Amino acid sequence: MSTEEDPLARMAGRLRQLQLRAGRPSLNDLVRLTAAQGKRRAMKRSTIQEKLKGISTPDFVQVQAIVDACRRYAEEIGHPLPVSETDPEQWHGYWTEMAQAQMGPRSQQVRGRHAEAMLPREPVVSPAGPPESFREIPSATAPPTGSTVGGGPHPSQYRPFQDVFTKVNGPAQLGQPNGDVHEDGGAFVQYFEAVWLPESMLICALPGQKPVAMPASVWEALGAAGGAPQVGMPDQDSFIAPDQPLIERDATLIELSGGSLGPGQLVRANNQQPWQWLPKPHLIQPTGRGHSSWRPTAEPDLLIRAFAVLPWQGQEGFRISKAGRNRLLAALTACEFSQTVAALAGRLGALQPSLKWEREPDASQNNRSAQYIAVLPTSPQGPVATARVMLHCPSGIRPVITTAAELRMEIPLANSPRQQEIRHDGRPGIADLKQLFVTAWHAATEIAPQTITSDPAAVPLIGQPSVEFSVETSTSDRPSVLSDVLDLSAFGASSRPSISEMRVAVTAPVGIDRAAQERWVTEALIDMANGHGFVDVDATAL
Structure with a gap:
C-alpha cells in the first residue's frame, strides 16, 4: 500500500x-x-x-x-x-x-451488520449544536474500536460493567466501547461512542461501588465540582428505572451519594444549561475557624456570629470593587439582619431605630478585604450593640472566600443601674438567638459576597460551603458564663455547669430559601444544645 x-x-x-x-x-x-x-x-x-x-x-x-x-x-x-x-x-x-x-473486507461486512442492528428504530434527533458538538449522523456506521465492554487492565470491573451494559440496553443507549476501562479522577471509566447520539456516553464506578452509565457531560460536571470521590455518584433515585442504572441526557436533577462531602445534587434549569453541583443541607462538625477569624480587640459581653466558607470556582480572581462596596451598603441597609439587630438593641435602650453602616475604622480595607460596622449607642452608658459584616478574598492565609456577620452586645448585669433603667432582664433568649442565626446566615452568604458578585447563588462551587454558628461570652474582664448574658431557660437544664461558648455548623447551598434556613437553624440549635448537656431539647422547645 x-x-x-x-x-x-x-x-x-x-x-x-x-x-x-x-x-x-x-x-x-x-x-x-x-x-x-x-x-x-x-x-x-x-x-x-x-x-x-x-x-x-x-x-x-x-x-x-x-x-x-x-x-x-x-x-x-x-x-x-x-x-x-x-x-x-x-x-x-x-x-x-x-x-x-x-479493516479487511470480511471485518467491514460484519461490523456493518452489527452497526445496523445497533441503530435504534426511532433515533433520538438531537438539536444542531455548535461546530464542535457531536451531532447525529444516522447514516454512518458505529465506530469500530476493537475494545470490549469492561475490558482493559482492571479485570475486577469486567463483570459489573458487562451487567450495566446489558441492563441499560447498551448497544442502543451507549454504542460501542471507545477504549478500555481506565482510571480517571479516582474512578473506573469506560467511554462509548455511537454516531446517532449527540455526545459520548460512559460507564463509571467508584472503587467498591456499582457502576452507573451516564453522558460524558455529567461526568465532566462531577469532575468540575471536585471529582466523584468528593461529590459522589448518581444514586438510584436518578436512574431511568430502579433496575436500569442510566442517567438520561435530558435530566435536570441528579441525586448524588457516596462522596466524601456527603449527599449532594447536580442541577440545571434545562438540558441546554450547564450543570451545577449543590450540597444537600446537613450538619457538619464545626472547625473553629470562625472563632479565630476577625477577633474583636475588646471582647463584648455577648458575641453571636455566622461565619461562612465559600469555595467558589475562580475564587482566586475575585476582587472587591467600588461598585461592589456600593452594592453591599445598599443591601445591608435593607436586609433582615439589620432589622433584627436594631429591634433587639432597641429593647436594651438603643437610641436610633435603624442601623447606619460604614467602613470599619482602623480595619483592613483593600481589594481583598472589606469590613463594615454599625454601632447602636445609648446615653450616657455607651454602646449597646455593634453589628459587623466582613469578607475576605483568597490569600496565602485564607485559601478560600470567607465571610462573617455578627452581633456584639453589652448586657446589663442583674440588679445593675443599667438593668434598672430598662426595667427588664436585658438578656436575649433562644428565640432571639434563632432569629439572629437565620438572618446572619443570609447576611454572611448572600449580602457580604455582593462586594465581589451581584449574584452569589449563581457562582459554581468547587467544594462544600459551610456556615459555623457560634455564641460566646467574654471571660477576660470578669468571670462569666453564657447564661449570665443569654437566657438559656428554653433549653432546660444542662449537665455542664459552666458554659462560655457553643458552636455548630451546617453545609447548604448559597441562596437556600428562608423556610429551609429556619428548619436547619432549628436542627443546628438542637444539636448544639444536646452537645453541651441540654439533652432534653427538641423542636418543640424552639
Missing part, C-alpha cells in the same frame, strides 16, 4: 492541511486549545504529534479535539476558518472512511 493509499496517512494529511489553513498553530497551542475543551478532549503534546504525523490511529474524539483546536486558533488570530472546513459531519465521514479502510 502506498502512502497515498494509506488511510491513516490520508487522515493525518487532512489534519495537517487544516492546521496549515488555521494559521499554523504550534503543538503547544494545540495542547492548550484541546485542554480548553474539557478533560475528555485534552491531549498531550506527544499524542497530537503522533496523530498529525500518522504514527498512530486517532479515535473520533481526538479528531474532534484537533479540528476544534484549529478552529479556535484561527478565531484567536482573527482569521476564522469557513464553517465547512470544521463541519463535524464531514470529519466524521473522513474518520469513518479511515476506520473502514483499515
Whole structure:
C-alpha cells in the first residue's frame, strides 16, 4: 500500500492541511486549545504529534479535539476558518472512511451488520449544536474500536460493567466501547461512542461501588465540582428505572451519594444549561475557624456570629470593587439582619431605630478585604450593640472566600443601674438567638459576597460551603458564663455547669430559601444544645 493509499496517512494529511489553513498553530497551542475543551478532549503534546504525523490511529474524539483546536486558533488570530472546513459531519465521514479502510473486507461486512442492528428504530434527533458538538449522523456506521465492554487492565470491573451494559440496553443507549476501562479522577471509566447520539456516553464506578452509565457531560460536571470521590455518584433515585442504572441526557436533577462531602445534587434549569453541583443541607462538625477569624480587640459581653466558607470556582480572581462596596451598603441597609439587630438593641435602650453602616475604622480595607460596622449607642452608658459584616478574598492565609456577620452586645448585669433603667432582664433568649442565626446566615452568604458578585447563588462551587454558628461570652474582664448574658431557660437544664461558648455548623447551598434556613437553624440549635448537656431539647422547645 502506498502512502497515498494509506488511510491513516490520508487522515493525518487532512489534519495537517487544516492546521496549515488555521494559521499554523504550534503543538503547544494545540495542547492548550484541546485542554480548553474539557478533560475528555485534552491531549498531550506527544499524542497530537503522533496523530498529525500518522504514527498512530486517532479515535473520533481526538479528531474532534484537533479540528476544534484549529478552529479556535484561527478565531484567536482573527482569521476564522469557513464553517465547512470544521463541519463535524464531514470529519466524521473522513474518520469513518479511515476506520473502514483499515479493516479487511470480511471485518467491514460484519461490523456493518452489527452497526445496523445497533441503530435504534426511532433515533433520538438531537438539536444542531455548535461546530464542535457531536451531532447525529444516522447514516454512518458505529465506530469500530476493537475494545470490549469492561475490558482493559482492571479485570475486577469486567463483570459489573458487562451487567450495566446489558441492563441499560447498551448497544442502543451507549454504542460501542471507545477504549478500555481506565482510571480517571479516582474512578473506573469506560467511554462509548455511537454516531446517532449527540455526545459520548460512559460507564463509571467508584472503587467498591456499582457502576452507573451516564453522558460524558455529567461526568465532566462531577469532575468540575471536585471529582466523584468528593461529590459522589448518581444514586438510584436518578436512574431511568430502579433496575436500569442510566442517567438520561435530558435530566435536570441528579441525586448524588457516596462522596466524601456527603449527599449532594447536580442541577440545571434545562438540558441546554450547564450543570451545577449543590450540597444537600446537613450538619457538619464545626472547625473553629470562625472563632479565630476577625477577633474583636475588646471582647463584648455577648458575641453571636455566622461565619461562612465559600469555595467558589475562580475564587482566586475575585476582587472587591467600588461598585461592589456600593452594592453591599445598599443591601445591608435593607436586609433582615439589620432589622433584627436594631429591634433587639432597641429593647436594651438603643437610641436610633435603624442601623447606619460604614467602613470599619482602623480595619483592613483593600481589594481583598472589606469590613463594615454599625454601632447602636445609648446615653450616657455607651454602646449597646455593634453589628459587623466582613469578607475576605483568597490569600496565602485564607485559601478560600470567607465571610462573617455578627452581633456584639453589652448586657446589663442583674440588679445593675443599667438593668434598672430598662426595667427588664436585658438578656436575649433562644428565640432571639434563632432569629439572629437565620438572618446572619443570609447576611454572611448572600449580602457580604455582593462586594465581589451581584449574584452569589449563581457562582459554581468547587467544594462544600459551610456556615459555623457560634455564641460566646467574654471571660477576660470578669468571670462569666453564657447564661449570665443569654437566657438559656428554653433549653432546660444542662449537665455542664459552666458554659462560655457553643458552636455548630451546617453545609447548604448559597441562596437556600428562608423556610429551609429556619428548619436547619432549628436542627443546628438542637444539636448544639444536646452537645453541651441540654439533652432534653427538641423542636418543640424552639
